[in-house]
Amino acid sequence: MSSSDLIELTAAEAAADIARGAISAEDLTRACLDRIAATEPDIQAFVHVDADHALAQARALDRHKADGGRLGPLHGVPVGIKDIFDTADYPTECGSPVMAGRRPEADSTIVAKLREAGAVILGKTVTTEFAYFHPGKTRNPRDLTRTPGGSSSGSAAAVAAGMVPLAIGSQTNGSVIRPAAFCGVFGIKPTHGLISRAGALTLSGKLDHVGAFGRSVEDLALILDVLAGHDAADPDSRAYAAPAFRAAAAEEPQVPPRYAFVRTPMWDKADTEAQEAIEELAGAVGAEEADLPDGFAGAWEAQRVIMAADMAHNLGSFADEGPVSEKFAALIAEGRSVTAVQYLAALRDAEHYAEGLWGIFEQLADAIITLSAPGVAPLGQDATGDPVFCSLWTLVGFPALNLPLLMNDEDLPIGAQLIGAPGRDERLLRTANALIGAISD
């Protein structure tokens, strides 16, 4: 298999090829490293890659296989890790000079799980400063003059550019779904509490989610199989009865899925071309139009209040010591002005929004269709675009996918977002497969 074929494999395909001996972990890792060498000067998705270390991991995995060892579901598959997740073998600097040279002693839970699953930890991908808004160096592989989105900029760009089949990100507002939309890759922000955040930078316990980028719905299910699970080291970790996501996602729905098309109160922020594209998709699958219950416009303010206060609590000392960006300093100042009563009201409101949304899933639909972002990736590298179409789903902790199904006239991706009921991530993935099947017919 040629190097250009290798870098187009999905993670599931690559793992299967490695398992049956068609390719080696070293072949695949070398192809990824070659691709990085060729495209990284333009795209700059990584903050740390050690080719020798990556190849050493791959060769060790090949030896393990040659010795008849048991193979994990990601055996030999290179993965990129957003640089807010601790790694024992790479620095973890969180996109800030405040943490320059920081070397964790232990892997975060998700990195440890990836290693157990046989993944090659290829390197650390660019994050915006503290996974907030101030951009890193990464450019959008679909158009280098545009932002890749943030805060998981490098992970989205690396998957889009063929540097890795899979990459890990995180979302506190719109940091997985938005860059997935802008870079035209599959992305998942699973149910809050499904994947442990132990060993990751904490912005907000209520809002932080681990997410992932891949080249197929199957790969997103595969990464949930590897990462989902209760972890006592994460106080928000939930002991969901975890299904086999990949198997469940591959099942045919027993009845055709029903979709609700929800514009949200932020609809006017979307470009006309994005509005028309998602309306066409919703129409093509027979989605029923649904409004959010009354009072939902407050959800965006609630998300903001919680994020600002939690970040002031968790990261305020960095703002005091600096250097930090103006935007980050302003958020910390804003967070410090939030009263406890405002904060507690926002948390209570979030519960009400979640209950209200349950109604849509109980009565109307298996999944909500909406935009992932207001349009294609904006021009320039000074900002990372608007997370406004993600804030609500992050606040309530419902699972969300970006499906790279739509394009504008210039072949730039427009993201379709699919949202499911909480704790039913496998059903959301199955519904996504059904939707893709329906529009491909």
Place this chain on the structure above:
Amino acid sequence: MSSSDLIELTAAEAAADIARGAISAEDLTRACLDRIAATEPDIQAFVHVDADHALAQARALDRHKADGGRLGPLHGVPVGIKDIFDTADYPTECGSPVMAGRRPEADSTIVAKLREAGAVILGKTVTTEFAYFHPGKTRNPRDLTRTPGGSSSGSAAAVAAGMVPLAIGSQTNGSVIRPAAFCGVFGIKPTHGLISRAGALTLSGKLDHVGAFGRSVEDLALILDVLAGHDAADPDSRAYAAPAFRAAAAEEPQVPPRYAFVRTPMWDKADTEAQEAIEELAGAVGAEEADLPDGFAGAWEAQRVIMAADMAHNLGSFADEGPVSEKFAALIAEGRSVTAVQYLAALRDAEHYAEGLWGIFEQLADAIITLSAPGVAPLGQDATGDPVFCSLWTLVGFPALNLPLLMNDEDLPIGAQLIGAPGRDERLLRTANALIGAISD
């Protein structure tokens, strides 16, 4: 058995006598009602008692027994319920004119569990205004010129006065342990999350605990057997593997318990007679003196910040609409001035204090001995005494008992407090039995 014998029975004794047919539920309930009729004009422990309704419950329980029905562990035992717990058959007014005449539609979880266990819900006991500081009408049965303590004033007084063998209270700061100490009865504030608060007035999710008053350690274990257990309707409910508390508490310890005597940074607030009494007790059982880890003086401020902010969040609207006491209004104003960052820091600090206290239990002792209150019940009815010896244990959610083992020269009770490791309530009860045995030898 005479009426005066009946009202001296512990709940466990009464339930056993009823089960073997020596007395009836109606006998016992009538004795309690007679005692209330005789002493209530002085003590004023109840806000609602309906003698006919109580006797009807008792007769129904006697019929159930006569019909060969299965008996719960409290079959026929009258219980008093602090008037912040919803009852479907009595008003629930939370000690405030704001809620005058309020009639809940459903029982709180603990009242439902008591009914399932066969208890006679005898009536609702006086609480301070919203279970905070502004006193109700209750007087201390040991000395009518003194406060019974608060906020569970009526429940503590009712048990002390022989009106009921058992009563339910709650503690957000010192509202079970302090009145138990002042009234000279056994009291328990179990581990946070062990007993559901669903259907109770919420002051603070982090701090609110259901507690109970009784005449023996065995009765406190019995009430835990009835009330402990996970409840999805209480977001802080913890799924502890609940032992059979009464059986576990009755076991002989395999090795003699070790005690740590902790004065706490609030020691100077205690009266000399109380200091000397608890020092003598600690010496008598060979307790090792232990200091709290450094920095623990901040725990009292953390408890205050969380309580004030949570109460402003949960009860602020009552202060706006009124009428409320000046003290309550001042607390709400204080809570509204707390910033989210102060609040979150207090929650984080509480975790640190809990971790620090674990060290004492791991290295030193099965239980901590300290005072329950700074001294005997203060004179007057304008205030309910100082909860300062309870705040820390409430903040960390560790289980605590008041043991009515000490007296001053005027035969007024001084409370000894015993604190255990979280989730080991049965061990704390067993240790209390061992302590009582040791000083009785």
